[in-house]
Amino acid sequence: MRLTAIAAGLVCAAALCAQSAPGAASEQELAREVERLQELVATGAAPRLALDHLLKKRDDLKDEAILRETLYGKLEVEELTPEQADEMVAAAERRLARRREAVEQAKEKVEAGAASRVSLTPFLEDMDRMKRAFDAATTRAQLLKEISEIARREAEYEQREEDVPLVPYGPLPVAEKFSGDGVFLTSHWRDTVLAFEARFGRGIPVSAKGETAFHKALGYDHRGRIDVAVDPDSAEGQWLRKHLESLRVPYFLFRAPVRGKASAAHIHIGPPSGRIRRAD
Ligand SMILES: [Zn+2]
Numbered sequence: 282m283r284l285t286a287i288a289a290g291l292v293c294a295a296a297l298c299a300q301s302a303p304g305a306a307s308e309q310e311l312a313r314e315v316e317r318l319q320e321l322v323a324t325g326a327a328p329r330l331a332l333d334h335l336l337k338k339r340d341d342l343k344d345e346a347i348l349r350e351t352l353y354g355k356l357e358v359e360e361l362t363p364e365q366a367d368e369m370v371a372a373a374e375r376r377l378a379r380r381r382e383a384v385e386q387a388k389e390k391v392e393a394g395a396a397s398r399v400s401l402t403p404f405l406e407d408m409d410r411m412k413r414a415f416d417a418a419t420t421r422a423q424l425l426k427e428i429s430e431i432a433r434r435e436a437e438y439e440q441r442e443e444d445v446p447l448v449p450y451g452p453l454p455v456a457e458k459f460s461g462d463g464v465f466l467t468s469h470w471r472d473t474v475l476a477f478e479a480r481f482g483r484g485i486p487v488s489a490k491g492e493t494a495f496h497k498a499l500g501y502d503h504r505g506r507i508d509v510a511v512d513p514d515s516a517e518g519q520w521l522r523k524h525l526e527s528l529r530v531p532y533f534l535f536r537a538p539v540r541g542k543a544s545a546a547h548i549h550i551g552p553p554s555g556r557i558r559r560a561d
Contacts, residue, residue, distance in 0.1 A: 308342050311338065311339045315332070315335055315336065315339055318332045319332060340375070341376060341379055343372075344373075344376050345376070347369060347372040348372055348373060348376070348414065348418070350365075351369035351418075351421075352369055352414065352417060352421060358421055358424050358428065359489055359493040360494060361421075362494060366421070366422040366426075367422070370419060372418075373417075377408070377411040377412060380404070380407050380411045383404050383407070384401070384404045384405060387400065387401050387404045427488060427510070428488055431535075431547050432489070432495035432503070433495070433499065435508075435549060436500070438456050438535070439501070439553055439554065439556075453514070454536075457513075459522070459532050459533075460531050461529040461530050461532075462529040462531070463531055465505065465506070465530050465531060465550055469528050470550070472528065473521070473525070473528075473550075480520060481517060481520075485521075486511060487507060488508045489508040490508075491504050491507070496554060505551055507550045508548070509521060509547060509548045509550065510546075510547050511548060512546045513536060513546065518534070518548060521548055530550060530551075531552050532549060533553065534547075534549075535549070
């Protein structure tokens with residue numbers, strides 16, 4: 282399983298999916314219904330309001346389909362494109378806005394004495410469910426941003442001219458390299474995962490294992506390399522560096538560009554990513 286530790290919070294996404302309204306009309310059925318109602322409204326045989334209601338329902342189903350693929354689906358977070366991540370958050374936001382509107386309308390009915398207070402409960406529950414989906418989508422998009430930022434920093438580091446000094450990080454360089462014996466084997470990784478867990482009582486926070494859509498897009502081959510989302514100067518980061526050095530495993534460390542900001546600080550384990558050779 283990839284992204285084991287930092288993605289742990291996303292496990293709930295599947296549970297949210299399981300709660301989605303059973304028996305909801307299928308998209309095709311709704312499309313047919315919309316068509317039928319449009320004709321009726323045009324001839325004045327049905328009220329416009331009924332059509333608006335149905336159109337909203339159709340839009341909501343479309344958004345649900347987007348979330349099914351991007352949030353609840355089997356896609357690993359690094360397989361999402363930034364566009365898909367934006368779509369995912371926007372769809373979750375629209376669904377939440379619709380639920381908020383429904384709560385407001387239900388409240389108006391209660392205040393007008395046309396419905397009992399208890400009739401609000403399902404609307405409130407539905408809104409809460411959408412709020413959780415929206416939070417999960419936002420977290421997922423944030424994680425993706427972090428992964429893409431990590432990939433961008435690595436590409437930038439490898440593209441730089443050797444003699445161009447890196448922006449310093451306080452007294453320390455912003456990136457450092459340990460060449461070791463130049464080899465990173467599966468057995469090294471297994472050993473590191475177990476030792477990290479034994480030492481810190483939690484899984485090692487992997488942000489990208491092997492190839493990611495971002496490394497590929499940037500023209501880098503990240504196969505056989507692993508990025509660990511730890512600040513290299515934290516207790517965990519220092520331990521990991523010593524451990525890798527004892528195994529003579531090569532690594533690069535990246536400190537945050539701004540001191541105190543955690544953004545994209547990480548340790549890349551393995552040799553540098555080679556440039557993907559293009560047939561040109
Ligand atoms: Zn890396």
